[in-house]
Amino acid sequence: MKFSPSRLWAIVVKEFVQMRRDRLTLGMMAGIPVLQLLLFGYAINANPKHLPTAVLMADNGPQGRTLLYALENSSYFDFVRRVKTEPEGRRLLARGDVQFVVNIPENFTRDFLRGDRPAILVEADATDPVATVNALAALNAAVNGALKNDLKGPLAFLSGTAPPVELQIHALYNPEDITAYNIVPGLMGTILTMTMIAITGLAITRERESGTMENLLSMPTRPLEVMIGKIVPYILVGYMQMALILLTARLLFRVPMAGSIALLMAVTFVFIVANLAMGITFSTLATTQRQAMQMSMFFFLPNILLSGFMFPFRGMPVWAQDIGEFLPLTHFLRIIRGILLKGNGFTDVVRELWQIALFAIVAIALSVKSFRRTLD
């Protein structure tokens, strides 16, 4: 029996009608990406100010006060507590009462006037780096700006090359720092992976559990027809999601789109197919819908952790990078960040694209191979 395009089309039509009729799932397919993007995006894009700060002031001179005044003026820091000792400051940080402890050491004014470049120590609770990253950037500017005014007259010699004070920042608990522009494109790939795998993960097991598989198998058909027929309608869903995500990213988060959106859309096709094929492979391997869901979850985990979505890819140990290189999401993240943020063109993305394509082909072959044509 040869591969028949008309039988393939029969399955496409059937799946499409069933998909259209399943309003709940379809609604979720549209709702999940927007919701996730809003939740993630706003948490990230928020530029929190007036962060509670404790001060350890061991210096009595005017420069110390100037400094504090400048920090408060930057509107990122609210001095809510005065502490006497360093451990006291640490405790406040640990309890989450303050986000920062600014430590101006003894003899700060004296050392400053001598040109000894005294150190200011800022300890930050960086559990959520997004919360501190902007404040820390502002800190640097505020410190230098404030003291510059004092470097006149006899102190003019200090305004040379090196900054007049040494700013020591200790980011505690989480030294990572993730930016919003990095994560929103990353989310596009992650959301597509999650929804595409979940939806086709059920495609075959649902037929098995409802008993319709017996009917389908009693008709003359080839596994490849069934696989492709079940994938095609969801490519549309994938594009619907992509469009929603891009729109949200652009309108709400002002994610820059430096490269060609048409190119991105074209490349996404391969990525969507790869994930749908992976899902359908799970579906053929599993015997129940529950098993298929568990497999999808199991696959989703390394995608989140090792693709460069959560942690910078280059920061991972080599073995983790090796695993990451197998995942379509890893390559897609490079592609989408490349296109949106760096304005990459086709020749730049091909390097990553063929690896996604290879994954898709292997996944489809695997699903066809493991598709059981009988009930035993």
Add this chain to the structure above:
Amino acid sequence: MPDGLAIDVHGMTKRFDGLTAVNRVDLQVRTGDICGFLGPNGSGKTTFIRMLCGLLRPDGGSGTCLGHDVMTGSEAIKGLVGYMTQRFSFWDDLTIHENLDFVARMYSIGNRRRVVRESIERLGLEGQGNKLAGELSGGWKQRLALAACMIHDPKLLLLDEPTAGVDPKARREFWEEIHRLAEQGLTFLIATHYMDEAERCHRLAFILNGKLLSQGTVAEVIEQAHLTTWSVSGPDLTGLAGKLRVRPGVEQAVAFGNTLHISGDDADALLGAIAPFRAAPYEWRGIDSSLEDVFIHFMGGRAGRQMEGPRMDGPSS
């Protein structure tokens, strides 16, 4: 099918880890016959039918189905066979029309639209084609299923308990349709529990615990059981039944209206068993065993004792 046999298989065997669900079953069904496939739940009817249409790989056996080898020709067989599953297996979330249309496309039927429209008309569902299959009642689901598995004009229909849960009127209409189709040359293998349905078949095959116990016409199957049956009437038949059941030689003592039917496969022993009661007020009469008597006889304790039925090679009586 040069010999006029739509189904001609020998030694069909299927094992599910340890359990032999179908054990060396030989079955022959002539073209145009309605063959009733009898047996209690779990006796292997569904498994056997699934092997015929290539849904299960047999562990042993040989033969042909519509002239194609059952072991290697399942793709060809699928195109010629209509299989109605025991459980409704069409798509609940597709409409009647969409279900039929899907099946028609899968079998690559020419002038599909007309075939589907005619099928809906024959179903008596004009104007209701847009109803979801999942919303139909049991009887209508069964009719839809039959219509769908006939849309590609199959030569052999394998129907697995097609009338389970269908009301008597719908069942009668269903059987009239089956006979009409058989007259046009279609062959049927129909799994069923119902005695009245069994009696409407040209031939019967009785399977128990995976083994074929008997096959032939209704009369032949009854004959092969070598069952003797007596009918008795009189007072307190329930009490009498209790007394008779414990006597050797009595297999069944079953109430039928105002009479009691006593059966056993050893005529002499049975005669001895009833002898003490063959006096007034009881009235005794030897009768022909019914198919139901035979059915219960096969099920009760005779399990596994193979009864060699006459082979139906070529046209016989």
